[in-house]
Amino acid sequence: MKTLVLTAHTDLGNSRINRTWFNALSEADSVTTRDLTAVGGAEMLFDIEAEQALLLAHDRIVFQFPFYWYSAPAVLKAWTDQVLSYGFAHGPGGDALEGHEFLILVSTGGPADSYHAGGYNSYSMDEFLKPFQQTANLTGMVYLRPFVFHGMALATDEQIEESIPAMLAHLTDPELDPRVKKARLLKLLEGDAAKTAENSLTMSTSAAPT
Ligand SMILES: Cc1cc2nc3c(=O)[nH]c(=O)nc-3n(C[C@H](O)[C@H](O)[C@H](O)COP(=O)(O)O)c2cc1C
Known part of the structure; x- marks a missing residue:
C-alpha cells in the first residue's frame, strides 16, 4: 500500500x-511526504497535472495539518480547489479517485475534553471534519478514522515523541478501511455463533436421557 501525505502548515x-510527524513519515516505507507550502509557494499555485498524477500513484491519501480556526490552513484549501477538479475528482467522468482511501492527521491546541458537547469547543472532531468526510464521499474515496492529537497548547516534548509510533501505526494500518473491520467482526461473530450452536448441541446431547 502506497501512502501520500500532503502536509499543510504555515511554518513547518x-x-x-507536525514537523516531528513529517520527519518520521518521510523515513517510513511506502510513504511519500509533500510539504504543500513549499510546493505551492507564496501564491499557493499548484501544477495540477503533477498533483493529480501523485494522487493516482498512491492508495491512501492523507491530509496532515494543525487545526486552525476549526479547519485546515489555507494552503490545503487552495490545493483542494485546484487539484480535485471537475472531470477528475467529481462531475461527469470524474471518478479518478474512486476507491482510494482518505485519512486526516491533525493536531489541536485545545484538549480532548473541549471537543465534546458541553466542552468549550462544543463539537466533536468528527463534526468539525465533516466537510473533509463529504469531500471523500463525493470523490468516491473511503473515509478512514482520523488520527487526532489533542492538547498541543500544553503538550510536552515527551508526549509529542510518544505520539510517533501510534501515529505511524495508524497511518499504515491496512485494516483501517471500515468495510475490512466490519467483515472481520462478522467472521468472528459467525465463528462464535457456530461455536454456540455446537456447544448447545453437545450440551443437549450430553443432557439427553440415556
Ligand atoms: C491561526 C491559528 C488558529 C488556531 N486554531 C485552533 C483551533 O481552532 N482549535 C484548536 O484546538 N487549536 C487551534 N490552534 C492551535 C494549533 O492547532 C496548534 O498550535 C497546532 O496544532 C500545533 O501544531 P504544530 O506544533 O505543528 O505547529 C490554532 C493556532 C493558530 C496559529
Whole structure:
C-alpha cells in the first residue's frame, strides 16, 4: 500500500508536532511526504497535472495539518480547489479517485475534553471534519478514522515523541478501511455463533436421557 501525505502548515520549520510527524513519515516505507507550502509557494499555485498524477500513484491519501480556526490552513484549501477538479475528482467522468482511501492527521491546541458537547469547543472532531468526510464521499474515496492529537497548547516534548509510533501505526494500518473491520467482526461473530450452536448441541446431547 502506497501512502501520500500532503502536509499543510504555515511554518513547518517552527512547528512542534507536525514537523516531528513529517520527519518520521518521510523515513517510513511506502510513504511519500509533500510539504504543500513549499510546493505551492507564496501564491499557493499548484501544477495540477503533477498533483493529480501523485494522487493516482498512491492508495491512501492523507491530509496532515494543525487545526486552525476549526479547519485546515489555507494552503490545503487552495490545493483542494485546484487539484480535485471537475472531470477528475467529481462531475461527469470524474471518478479518478474512486476507491482510494482518505485519512486526516491533525493536531489541536485545545484538549480532548473541549471537543465534546458541553466542552468549550462544543463539537466533536468528527463534526468539525465533516466537510473533509463529504469531500471523500463525493470523490468516491473511503473515509478512514482520523488520527487526532489533542492538547498541543500544553503538550510536552515527551508526549509529542510518544505520539510517533501510534501515529505511524495508524497511518499504515491496512485494516483501517471500515468495510475490512466490519467483515472481520462478522467472521468472528459467525465463528462464535457456530461455536454456540455446537456447544448447545453437545450440551443437549450430553443432557439427553440415556
Ligand atoms: C491561526 C491559528 C488558529 C488556531 N486554531 C485552533 C483551533 O481552532 N482549535 C484548536 O484546538 N487549536 C487551534 N490552534 C492551535 C494549533 O492547532 C496548534 O498550535 C497546532 O496544532 C500545533 O501544531 P504544530 O506544533 O505543528 O505547529 C490554532 C493556532 C493558530 C496559529
